[in-house]
Amino acid sequence: MWYVMDAGKDAHLYYGFRKEISKEEFEQRIKEDTLLEVLNAVPVQKGDVLFIESGTIHAIGKEILIAEIQQNSNVTYRVYDYGRVGKDGKKRDLHIEKALAVTNRVPIVRDKSSYPHVADCDYFTVDKLNLDGRIMNRIEGFVSEESFASILILDGEGEISSGEETLSFQKGDSLFLSAGSGSYQVEGICDALVTTIREKAAPVRIGIDMGSTEARIGLVDIHQKLLVQESLSIDASAAPDKIIRDIAQTALALLEKQGIAVDQCVGAGIGVPGTIDRKAGVVRSSNNIRWAQVNVVGEIGKYLPIPVHIANNADCAALGEAVAGAGKECQDVVMLTIGAGVGGGVILDGQTYHGKGVGGSELGHMVIVEDGKECSCGRKGCLEAYVSVKALIKEAETATGRKLEPEEIFRAAGERDEALKKVTEDYIRKLGTGIVNIVNIFRPQLVILGGGISGQCGMLLGPLRERIEKDCFGGRQGELPEVETAELGKEAGIIGASQLGTGFF
Ligand SMILES: [Zn+2]
Incomplete structure (x- = not known):
């Protein structure tokens, strides 16, 4: 936008066309140096805005x-140069081809109001500050x-103060207050333009959550809010580079659909099940997607x-819950994702704890029964072998001969089905053992339970809290963590992935 700070008596600006012209006429007039005849000459005076x-x-x-005031953009095409020459005595380059392709050849309707702002668009908002020294000589922002x-x-x-700092200013000065700098005061007699950017122009990040059958791709704003998401089903037999290309193109399409420029997107993260070399950006192995x-x-x-950036998907889910879900008030959070398997993520001091080497924080594979049941990892007695949804369904089937969903198992147990009551009690005991171990090692503020078991948490949380109080080292003498259900559901993995590499995580 242009704000006219000063203008001579007959001053004018050229602003669009007087009447609609064809591309051919536009081109012809550039060649013949008669373009000015069809331009809209607007008389201006001090204070006008275009x-x-x-x-x-x-x-x-x-x-x-x-x-x-303009959006950060480096593209201006020159179509007419008044016959002037540059310092080298040559005429400056014109960009006629390019200009013909993008120029709006229809007259502009000028009454588009931005009230109460001087200007307001997707990229910036401009307001006018007027201290006349009589009615107003001081404002706070x-x-x-x-x-x-x-x-x-x-x-x-006048003078401007922000925090401890005070600066004097005069006509033509430009002052910049960085985001988050809080309150400021302006005193004096002055006119000023105050420019801010709208949230739409604020940066977004891409989060990708890979599962075994689908990838979820989303755009996340600076407040860790998921703006939009899309699912892409995955054909596990397809080549990895083809799957990755589809995911990336879906992300680009989401940006375009939202009207977000690629340069407004500042980073992307992907969560993948399996053993991940984060530094190299490589999936070393993943059973789920082969x-x-x-x-x-x-x-x-x-x-x-x-x-x-890339990380294990359970780490991403934990990170998502820690920054935007059940753990957003906490610095130290452990999350167990209980589904077909059992994944874990550890957030310490607000940062994902990965360990030094590759393949850490596999909480589901802590051994809780020596020489116990066989686990999917090929070892014996892991937490996952007892508390995954798969394990629960199998135990219930052994006890009753029926294949039941977790919801049915817990409901029947609540209605005094003795066989299933024993199954769920045993399930909670094993899960409790795992959580007590986690608490004794990390002593987080909060343990979050997520994944396919989330729906049953209402029946799990009470007994688990009792167990923590009873069996954690130091009992009530120590500071005991809360146990809560995850809040974000499937969004956690996308939001968490989007935050990888943001510096804090
Ligand atoms: Zn295992």
Whole structure:
């Protein structure tokens, strides 16, 4: 947008066309140097504002001082240069072909109101600050986390204070208050433009949650809120590079659908089940999707021109719950994801704990019964072998001869089906043993239970809290963690993945 700071008596700006013209006429007039005849010349005076949308032909006439606020963009095509020459004595390049392709050749309707703002678009909002020294000589403002404030002094002078700092300013100065800098005061006699960016222009991140049958792809905003998501079914027999290409293209399509420029997207993360080499960006092995030595980060990078990070999907779910779900008030959180298998994620001091080597925080594979039941990992007695949803269903089948869903098993147990009551009691005992071990090692503030078992947590939480109190080291003398159900469901993995590499995690 242009704000006219000063203008001579007959000053005018060129702003779009007077009437609609064809591409051919546009081209012809450029060649014949008669373009000015069809341009819309707008007389201006001090204080006028023109909003110049992309694709609008524009030029500044003589005796005008303007302040220009614009989206960060480096593309301006020159179509007419008044016959001027540069310092080298040659005419400057014109960009006629490119301009013909993008120029809006229809006259502009000028009454698009931005009230109460001076200008308001997807990229920025401009407000005018006017301290006349009589009715008003002081204002207070606040700069939130959502946007910086850029203050351009149009006229007058005064002082600005923010935090401990005070600066004096005068006409032509430009002041920048970074996002989150809080309250500020302006005193004096002055006119100024205050520019902020809208949330839509704030950065977004891509989060990808890979499962064995589908990938969920989402866009996450700066408040860790999932803006939009899409599922993509995965054909496990397809080549990994094809699957990854489909995922990346889905992410790009989501950005386009939301009207978000790629350069507004600042990073992507992907959670994959299996053993992940995070630093190399490689999935070393994944039973679920049958990948071995797949360079996921490298492949995604072919399509997405942004930093990409990878982690185990259970770590991502824990991270998602820790930043935006059940654990958002906590710094130290352990999450168990109980589904077909048992995954775990550990957040300590607000950061994902991965261990030094590859393949850490496999909480589901802590041994709770020496020489116990066989586990999917090939070892014996792991927590997963007793408390996965698969294990629960199998135990219930052994006890009753029927194949029941977790919900039916817990309901029947509550209705005094003795055989199933014994199954669920044993299930809770084994899960409790695992959680007590976790608490004794990490002593988190919160243990979150997520995954397919979440629906049954209402019946699990009471007995598990009792067990923690009874069996954790130090009992009530120590600080005991809460146990809660996950809040974000399937969104946790997407949100968590999107936060990988943000510096905090
Ligand atoms: Zn195991």
